[in-house]
Amino acid sequence: MQYQNSLTFAKQQDKEDKLSYLRNRFHIPKDKNGHEWLYFTGNSLGLQPKSTKEYINQELEDWANLGVEGHFEAKNPWLNYHEYLTDKMAKIVGAKPIETVIMNTLTTNLHLLMVSFYRPTKTKYKIVIESDAFPSDRYAVQSQLEFHGFSKDDVIEWKPRKNEELLRIEDLEEIIATQGNEIALLLIGGVNYYTGQFLDLKKIAEIGHSKDCVVGIDLAHGAGNVDPNLHDSGVDFAAWCTYKYLNSGPGSLAGLFVHEKHAKNKELPRFAGWWNHNKATRFNMRQPFDVLEGAEGWQLSNPPILSMAAIKASLDLFDEVGMDSLREKSEKLTGYFEFLINEMGSNDIKIITPKNPKERGCQLSIQVKNADKSLHQKLTKKNIITDWREPDVIRCAPVPMYTSFEDVYHMVSILNKLLK
Ligand SMILES: *Cc1c(COP(=O)(O)O)cnc(C)c1O
Numbered sequence: 001m002q003y004q005n006s007l008t009f010a011k012q013q014d015k016e017d018k019l020s021y022l023r024n025r026f027h028i029p030k031d032k033n034g035h036e037w038l039y040f041t042g043n044s045l046g047l048q049p050k051s052t053k054e055y056i057n058q059e060l061e062d063w064a065n066l067g068v069e070g071h072f073e074a075k076n077p078w079l080n081y082h083e084y085l086t087d088k089m090a091k092i093v094g095a096k097p098i099e100t101v102i103m104n105t106l107t108t109n110l111h112l113l114m115v116s117f118y119r120p121t122k123t124k125y126k127i128v129i130e131s132d133a134f135p136s137d138r139y140a141v142q143s144q145l146e147f148h149g150f151s152k153d154d155v156i157e158w159k160p161r162k163n164e165e166l167l168r169i170e171d172l173e174e175i176i177a178t179q180g181n182e183i184a185l186l187l188i189g190g191v192n193y194y195t196g197q198f199l200d201l202k203k204i205a206e207i208g209h210s211k212d213c214v215v216g217i218d219l220a221h222g223a224g225n226v227d228p229n230l231h232d233s234g235v236d237f238a239a240w241c242t243y244k245y246l247n248s249g250p251g252s253l254a255g256l257f258v259h260e261k262h263a264k265n266k267e268l269p270r271f272a273g274w275w276n277h278n279k280a281t282r283f284n285m286r287q288p289f290d291v292l293e294g295a296e297g298w299q300l301s302n303p304p305i306l307s308m309a310a311i312k313a314s315l316d317l318f319d320e321v322g323m324d325s326l327r328e329k330s331e332k333l334t335g336y337f338e339f340l341i342n343e344m345g346s347n348d349i350k351i352i353t354p355k356n357p358k359e360r361g362c363q364l365s366i367q368v369k370n371a372d373k374s375l376h377q378k379l380t381k382k383n384i385i386t387d388w389r390e391p392d393v394i395r396c397a398p399v400p401m402y403t404s405f406e407d408v409y410h411m412v413s414i415l416n417k418l419l420k
Helices: 007-016 020-025 052-073 083-093 106-117 135-147 169-182 201-209 279-284 305-321 323-343 373-381 405-419
Strands: 100-103 126-130 155-158 183-189 214-218 237-241 254-258 349-351 364-368 387-389 393-396
Touching: 007 323, 007 405, 020 305, 052 305, 083 100, 083 254, 083 305, 106 135, 106 183, 106 214, 106 237, 106 254, 126 135, 126 169, 135 155, 135 183, 155 169, 169 183, 169 201, 183 201, 201 214, 305 323, 323 349, 323 364, 323 405, 373 387, 373 393, 373 405
Parallel strands: 126 155, 126 183, 183 214, 214 237
Antiparallel strands: 100 254, 237 254, 349 364, 364 393, 387 393
């Protein structure tokens, strides 16, 4: 135990880590004196791959040299650009290509999906979310309820039990068993942003479908972090942003998943634009709307190429490494982080994230008794970038792409000193 809790051990782990070379493929932010930050907020905004600039520059050059002809003549013709992303994105979330598309931003995608999949009736209209849902998701479902003439109080919360932090699947079962006849939709965060809990999506889909409720998943904290196996889970739809674990840059485009079982259902109500119209006749311009099959059938506009170039840079990197090796390292790295925190032996500290590596991604949410935001500020002063959530939780994500065991070691030893 003594040895594992040492800088020598952390350095040895980095030496043995087959993925340690990846860190050098990213820009690691530095302080004014040139010291690298210990960056634990890849769950908020992933770091920039060094290759991103080249990918974007390629499109800037093609635009400069080709103007509108770039749609066909660019090195990566813009007309089909989103298609270059589909297979790689689908692989990361365990989906089929027909189920996946990159478009818009996350909350926009949730709304577009609810246009199709939240179809309330007079008696079956309520929406289930987790009590600690991300605010944007809560506002989105409340506004959907109101848009359809219901009240924002028609949200049903799946809550942790008293004195617990994590959600229990049997409590969702209970909600659906007792109120399922009134529930139209479940919109659940696949990995909870606050606790880091990775829920059993397949089980959630089964529970929801048992009472004919549609099941949608927000994967913002799951994509590129865990293996959600979207297709096999059987959930109806999902959406996620790409600027967190997928390192595609601030506000970059989002992902959308619609299960294959809905791919050919052209009767699903949806909003339309020229980009979800049949590609073969799109530019004839005078055709009646003919919707595309699969996830592409939810697009509206021709998408921003510069943002997609950044996504391409990142997805190429994920494709090179593969989720399997990333998950393997992630379990080790977060396990080490957890071990070191437990070694602190502090009664003031509690990790609220599940202990089982299968029920979490890389993030640990650390609750610090009687702490306030000044602890977070002290960490920042020491070059440790973490995320503070009121009232007393520090969220830390050691990201397997670029966080080292040494980073984790230093982070915990500084936290330990600050708490003493
Ligand atoms: C990050 C995040 C969002 C942010 O939504 P945007 O539309 O990208 O601004 C929404 N929901 C969840 C669960 C998130 O983690």
